[in-house]
Amino acid sequence: MALGTCGRFFRSCSVLSARALVCARQESASCLLTAGNGGCSQRGRVGCIFTPACLITSEAFVSRLRRGKAADGSVYRLPASVPADRGEQLSLLMRHPDQPHDPKVLKVAVIGAPNAGKSTLSNQLLGRKVFAVSKKVHTTRARALGVLTEDDTQIILLDTPGLTTPSKAKRHQLEKTLLVDPWDTVKEADLMVVMVDAGDRWMCSRLDLEVLKCLAQHPQIPAILVLNKVDLVKAKDRLLDITAHLTCGVVNGRRLRIRPVIKPPWAEKKPERDLESSPEDNEEQSSSLSKEKLKELRTQQGWPRFKDVFMLSSVDGEDVETLKKYFMAAAKPGAWQYHSEVLTDQSPEEVCTNLIREKLLEYLPQEVPYSLTQTIELWQEGTDGEVDISVKLYTKKETHMKMVIGAAGQMVAQIAREAGEDLSRVFLREVRLKLTAKLRK
Incomplete structure (x- = not known):
């Protein structure tokens, strides 16, 4: 009788331990689901929200990942950005x-x-x-x-x-x-x-x-x-x-x-169209x-x-x-024309030159920014995902080049810094932008 009682005790302990193990696994999976939205992330981009694989079949899991379905059945999409490559x-x-x-x-x-x-x-x-x-x-x-x-x-x-x-x-x-x-x-x-x-x-x-x-x-x-x-x-x-x-x-x-x-007579005059x-x-x-x-x-x-x-x-x-x-x-x-991750059809180089031109237009006077041309000399991705970009600005006049460079190089440095910050937000990674100016002969 004593032996039977001991046997029932050990069997119940084994059942409790097994239940505890299952709960622990589900709890760890829930933690991964809550804190691990980046479980499928790449270079800091959020991946996909998923139901733990231990709770669904492998075929259903793969199918759900392909469709981009979240655990609650809603559609989850990656944050759109422009790849730097x-x-x-x-x-x-x-x-x-x-x-x-x-x-x-x-x-x-x-x-x-x-x-x-x-x-x-x-x-x-x-x-x-x-x-x-x-x-x-x-x-x-x-x-x-x-x-x-x-x-x-x-x-x-x-x-x-x-x-x-x-x-x-x-x-x-x-x-x-x-x-x-x-x-x-x-x-x-x-x-x-x-x-x-x-x-x-x-x-x-x-x-x-x-x-x-x-x-x-x-x-x-x-x-x-x-x-x-x-x-x-x-x-x-x-x-x-x-x-x-x-x-x-x-x-x-x-x-x-x-x-x-009711307006006074002088206010009725409208500007003539060009x-x-x-x-x-x-x-x-x-x-x-x-x-x-x-x-x-x-x-x-x-x-x-x-x-x-x-x-x-x-x-x-x-x-x-x-x-x-x-x-x-x-x-x-109607059918979509692009994948949901697409943000623009522009190449990363086009985005870069456009944002640089924006800063040139913003800070340089009159016709100066319209006469400048750009050439990308370096576009290199680092080991940690950062991007090093070097762009040369060509000017038609010596006076224009001095305006671009500014006192002690402050103008070109400011343009490079602000354009680099905008590019970092577009590419979702650190961008180190270097600008130099040269007179086109």
Whole structure:
């Protein structure tokens, strides 16, 4: 009897120890799940949230990892960034889209006059600074693509150079991409966003003629009006007046009812549109528009076919979030074009030169930054994941080179430091950027 009692005691102890072992394993797996989001991480990037393998079959585990499913069944995506290696970026762009069963997509072309805030808005929507931004005109020199992926929806942002005329491009020796890219980009868009700087008193009273031409050539593409920099407008009731002018008093087929404000006679004078034109101005962009239509557009203040109007500040998170939700709701069922990790179609070298040009435009006066050219001489990845980049700036004049270098090299050092910090946030790793200046003979 005593032996039987001892036997039952040891058997119960073994069962308790086995249960304790199972609990310990599950607890350790839970700790790994909670603290180990980087369990599949690489170079500091968050990997995938997963259910511990001891609780599901290996086949289901692999299948769930491939689909990017989290432990609770929701979709978890890697934080989008730009790989610092050109090959990795190209491989990422060629990856098959990891779309859900019912994907939705929307292509948005952001157009407007130079310096309206198009790139700033695109950066805010993406949540990361990818496109160059400055207070000077023509910062964006070519079309750039950004990808915003959330849940089952992919928004493709097409950031374009400011619309300009061939005569102005020739006068200021601008690249051909500034003339061609905006028009080519609109053709592939599902939605046009027309941005207007509401803080510019001379430009906000009527749409730019080139913008009107673009809208008139593609009336079948839905368009919305975005009044940017509304925080700079002190008299907020003036925004309604601006809206009435830019929409011709009609939004989404309905006439606006805005109570008129009595103004003194001197305030009724409106700035005249720049009617500077030449035969070149109507060669390419206006080929499909008749002379009568062009004449009508020159006297037209706005566009009466806007579907909606947004008033925002590109640097205000809540305003940008409202516009993002609008894009998400407007997305239509369709296949994704990019993997969810893609942030932009630009190569890392293009991102680098664009962000350097941004700093040059920001700190150098007048025409100096427009005359500079860049050459990447070194692009090397270190053992700890850091990236060493060396870029040489070529100037046309000795005086320009002195401006770039600055007193005791402070200017070029500041530009390199700030551009390097922006690149670190884009590549999600440390970037050591070195800039040197040389006179091009």
